[in-house]
Amino acid sequence: MKIGVLGTGMVGVAIATKLAELGHELTMGARQAGNEKAVAWASEAGENAGEGSFADACLDAELVFNCTAGMFSLEALRAAGADNLSGKVLVDVANPLDFSQGMPPTLSACNTDSLGEQVQREFPDARVVKALNTVNASVMTDPGSVPGDHVVFVCGDDDLAKQRVIGLLGEIGWPADRVVDLGDISAARGTEMYMPLWLRMMSSLGTPQFNIALAR
């Protein structure tokens, strides 16, 4: 599948690397084509990896991952262009963490809104699926690195889009019975507002290499 990954940070690199390894055709998008990190990544990631602007990464993609920093995601998606996102599955991995006031970060949207909903509202023709934003980059793309049947969440308004994302998660190593469908995109409030608990658990455990499992 042709996949665009927006963002050149740890999450973007981890997702793009994993998907390229799985044989997908990847374009890593940045503010401008020729971004140093994206060029370095593409040159290492093999023949099915390229780079370009945010718009370049979305142009021919069937599916797009938003791995930009949450505070800049809407700006990045605007640069990608609504037309380039129209009809496409847009996997929103970002958390709207605002570090501008120091630690701990706050959320720029929460309680009555979420980044996932903001993205869906501003790009109504994109098929937004919030996913993978509850684990760090290495757990995300290597779930086996943490033992046990820990889970990730998906939510979104488009059931077929969710099914495609669940399929792709299966390729990455998240079997369907470890993907919890929380319903429509407003559930992004739940997974984004989990961040403050995640951050405190990380401090207590002394590692970001953990996740939650459901006991029932």
Place this chain on the structure above:
Amino acid sequence: MKIGVLGTGMVGVAIATKLAELGHELTMGARQAGNEKAVAWASEAGENAGEGSFADACLDAELVFNCTAGMFSLEALRAAGADNLSGKVLVDVANPLDFSQGMPPTLSACNTDSLGEQVQREFPDARVVKALNTVNASVMTDPGSVPGDHVVFVCGDDDLAKQRVIGLLGEIGWPADRVVDLGDISAARGTEMYMPLWLRMMSSLGTPQFNIALAR
């Protein structure tokens, strides 16, 4: 131990019943002494169970559980009286869920504040420990009703107070290795902001009878 439980709802009844069964001396507090539910509870719960006003419940207690609805907790604690809370361990089980705008509820404090912090700020001489607010009443007092090594959280500024609460949680059925200490009271933001995710998981799973375990 002499324990006051503020609140006559499901959580208050569950906590008070469990602690009375364990042999503690319980007083259930309500807005006014003679509250119908509190009287009914006390008459069923045996010799070491009584009832009274919020202030009555705190007066001789060594430890107080706030099991009132989060939106009314500060008012209830004011009625209990700062003097009656001074120096005492105050276990805050409430979530600041605001149902006034319908479903889903929002949080009346979040992101840059929490109910736990509000309580500690308004009652600086109480030794506030946020605990047990991430599970429903039946899981809270009967952790064995859900299989697996699922966890609960504590946080608070007073380490000795936390140790006492962790001890009491052990009596209830939460061994210390399943109680995650998240640090100071500001971590209450984390456990309270987990509510939207908890509510969506409850919808997806079709039951409130679940919890999360840590995988690491």
